[in-house]
Amino acid sequence: MIDTPLTLPCGAKISNRLCKAAMTEGLANPAGEPTDALEQLYGIWSDGGAGLLLSGNVQVDGDHLERPGNVIVAAEPSERMKRALERWASAGTRAGNHFWAQISHAGRQCQKIVNPRPKAPSAVKLGLPGGQFGEPEPMTEEDIEAVITGFARCAKVVINAGFTGVQLHAAHGYLLSQFLSPRSNQRQDHWGGPLENRARLLLSCVARVRAVVGPAVPISVKLNSADFQRGGFDFDESLQVAKWLEEASVDLIEISGGTYEQPRLLNLDGMEPVAEQSVAASTRAREAYFVDFAEAMHKQVSIPLMVTGGLRRLDAMNLALESGAADMIGIGRPMCVVTDAPAQLLAGVSELPRFEDTLSLLPAALKFLNGIKIVRTVGAFATQYWFYEQIAALGHRGTTQVDMGVFAATKAQTKAANDWLAERRALTEQSTGRAQ
Numbered sequence: 001m002i003d004t005p006l007t008l009p010c011g012a013k014i015s016n017r018l019c020k021a022a023m024t025e026g027l028a029n030p031a032g033e034p035t036d037a038l039e040q041l042y043g044i045w046s047d048g049g050a051g052l053l054l055s056g057n058v059q060v061d062g063d064h065l066e067r068p069g070n071v072i073v074a075a076e077p078s079e080r081m082k083r084a085l086e087r088w089a090s091a092g093t094r095a096g097n098h099f100w101a102q103i104s105h106a107g108r109q110c111q112k113i114v115n116p117r118p119k120a121p122s123a124v125k126l127g128l129p130g131g132q133f134g135e136p137e138p139m140t141e142e143d144i145e146a147v148i149t150g151f152a153r154c155a156k157v158v159i160n161a162g163f164t165g166v167q168l169h170a171a172h173g174y175l176l177s178q179f180l181s182p183r184s185n186q187r188q189d190h191w192g193g194p195l196e197n198r199a200r201l202l203l204s205c206v207a208r209v210r211a212v213v214g215p216a217v218p219i220s221v222k223l224n225s226a227d228f229q230r231g232g233f234d235f236d237e238s239l240q241v242a243k244w245l246e247e248a249s250v251d252l253i254e255i256s257g258g259t260y261e262q263p264r265l266l267n268l269d270g271m272e273p274v275a276e277q278s279v280a281a282s283t284r285a286r287e288a289y290f291v292d293f294a295e296a297m298h299k300q301v302s303i304p305l306m307v308t309g310g311l312r313r314l315d316a317m318n319l320a321l322e323s324g325a326a327d328m329i330g331i332g333r334p335m336c337v338v339t340d341a342p343a344q345l346l347a348g349v350s351e352l353p354r355f356e357d358t359l360s361l362l363p364a365a366l367k368f369l370n371g372i373k374i375v376r377t378v379g380a381f382a383t384q385y386w387f388y389e390q391i392a393a394l395g396h397r398g399t400t401q402v403d404m405g406v407f408a409a410t411k412a413q414t415k416a417a418n419d420w421l422a423e424r425r426a427l428t429e430q431s432t433g434r435a436q
């Protein structure tokens with residue numbers, strides 16, 4: 001049940017089965033350092049009753065951001081950065097819960113405004129309309145080694161700062177997930193081709209992270225059950241990777257799915273049809289998008305699994321735990337507004353709100369346009385900005401602004417991202433100028 005503590009293979013104990021899932025905050029300063037807003041946000045979430053908080057993705061490379069405003073640990077930290085990370089970790093653990101940093105590299109899913117030539121496994125561009133993403137450059141052997149070093153350095157830095165664990169982001173189409181997928185990884189060397197080659201980068205990162213953090217620190221991996229794209233990373237491959245992760249001393253696998261091209265993580269459709277998998281979706285999948293995959297995986301993998309996506313009902317959460325499908329429940333979007341959702345569920349509240357079902361970019365009179373696929377896709381991405389705005393409001397003011405519309409949120413977030421990037425460019429120019 002959700003209130004039962006969980007002991008991980010490394011020996012760490014989580015006080016209950018509820019986790020605030022990773023959600024990018026966009027609240028770092030232009031140097032990529034954690035801010036007062038991040039402290040306030042995670043203090044609020046720590047007080048919310050979850051046994052585990054995951055940070056939004058912290059980037060290991062400042063040229064490959066998932067989004068302007070990411071925290072960036074791409075070098076040995078300055079004293080200022082160390083203190084900022086310590087304050088963030090301290091706020092996020094103030095109620096005695098675990099707080100793990102999610103570590104990531106965006107690869108080709110880095111917007112053009114951040115980097116017009118991002119590095120990726122192969123020169124395969126994202127298949128999205130709108131021209132927001134650049135033409136990727138295939139990584140060299142040195143680039144790949146720098147990624148492994150980057151993940152290990154970042155893990156060491158955050159653990160030294162007081163985070164109680166780390167999660168490597170190998171889902172949702174970011175770099176580690178790009179290497180796993182035969183669509184985005186078309187390399188002919190030992191990093192591409194058969195699955196054991198495509199999984200080499202993830203497994204190398206896990207091994208290097210374990211070596212630097214030691215045996216007692218929780219290491220988690222967020223993994224796609226599938227990319228749900230024809231010719232992409234599928235469930236049978238995910239199962240094999242999960243077995244390798246178990247052998248590699250990973251403590252918890254979080255099961256999600258999809259990419260920017262096929263955003264199944266949010267239960268949304270991409271531009272192409274969803275590729276069916278060897279596990280058929282039961283009716284439970286409407287409530288818990290990946291629970292059937294977790295259940296099938298748990299038959300073959302014995303390390304703890306967390307299932308994230310769509311879970312709103314207390315009975316569905318307890319059923320996922322009781323049936324043995326999952327050991328932890330990840331909760332994302334409800335936490336952007338109901339910051340004490342875990343405490344409420346533990347007190348017996350039967351269901352969390354589904355904000356995603358009521359948000360729309362289009363005014364009521366134009367909603368019929370949602371019948372057009374591209375309009376629906378653009379609208380779905382825009383609703384993310386509404387959640388970003390709630391996170392930003394919690395960080396800056398300690399309260400949400402649920403009355404804000406999706407359009408206004410999109411405008412505000414676009415401006416904030418452009419301002420942040422302009423300031424970051426100015427900072428870079430200053431430091432280059434100083435160096436010359």
Ligand SMILES: Cc1cc2nc3c(=O)[nH]c(=O)nc-3n(C[C@H](O)[C@H](O)[C@H](O)COP(=O)(O)O)c2cc1C
Binds near residue numbers: 021056256309331
């Ligand atoms: C605003 C927002 C930001 C997100 N950022 C991240 C992220 O940084 N890392 C990640 O792994 N997933 C991220 N996700 C996906 C969530 O972790 C989760 O998988 C997804 O929201 C489905 O769970 P839910 O239905 O409970 O919201 C994000 C989702 C939202 C809504």
